[in-house]
């Protein structure tokens with residue numbers, strides 16, 4: 001039976017069941033205590049929270065990692081072009097902070113180092129794309145692409161991506177994105193990016209892991225599966241295999257809350273990361289330092 005929300009979704013040009021099925025972007029939004037989420041998101045989130053009460057910290061630590069990595073890549077590797085794959089709903093951000101801000105989106109974190117960083121935000125959730133266009137993509141050097149990274153070759157051919165300057169370094173963020181796809185899809189994405197990115201580029205990855213709470217993670221996998229969502233947290237060996245063969249930059253593969261950079265010391269409960277973070281590069285051994293001075 002078609003429900004009212006389905007008709008509304010269709011009228012907006014969204015998939016017919018858009019508002020009646022949970023969405024990963026909106027579940028994160030709920031776990032962060034924000035308001036851009038709906039009954040199906042909250043129903044699934046309450047089951048997830050029952051299995052893993054630390055989920056809000058896990059999501060928050062992952063979000064705080066974004067400006068930290070971007071700032072480090074912009075400063076230490078002089079990168080001023082970024083692609084934020086699976087960017088998610090925009091973080092709380094009023095664009096007013098003058099210095100480093102743990103809630104900043106990619107452009108604002110990079111702008112502390114480079115005057116006009118180029119940033120392409122990508123997500124396959126059409127409402128995320130709408131929010132990104134309204135809240136993130138307001139500068140002449142930013143763009144938003146509605147794209148599915150499982151179709152990585154098509155995505156890399158998009159004019160906003162081909163418009164980047166491939167004679168210079170580019171950084172790609174894959175933060176909490178690969179767990180939402182199969183092994184074959186995740187490896188294909190990594191291979192395509194490695195082939196496409198110019199020398200000196202970097203890929204920043206955060207990835208949920210089964211290492212610390214395997215049974216809770218399995219419960220999450222099962223709850224997502226009940227709603228038709230594939231969730232694939234991986235072991236450290238599986239994450240390492242995704243990162244190979246590029247150079248792993250210092251400090252290596254570490255729990256996200258223990259990564260270096262501004263604010264890194266602030267993660268009192270890094271064990272709630274339940275994810276690893278790493279940056280790889282196809283440059284020569286890079287001049288990154290294990291600890292930040294900011």
Ligand SMILES: C[S@@+](CC[C@H](N)C(=O)[O-])C[C@H]1O[C@@H](n2cnc3c(N)ncnc32)[C@H](O)[C@@H]1O
Nearest residue numbers: 025086087088123124125148149150175176180
């Ligand atoms: C868990 S959120 C992470 C958001 C953000 N990267 C962060 O770290 O806070 C995952 C995001 O990836 C998006 N996503 C999932 N699968 C995708 C795909 N195949 N292609 C593009 N985006 C995808 C979801 O819509 C969601 O916004």
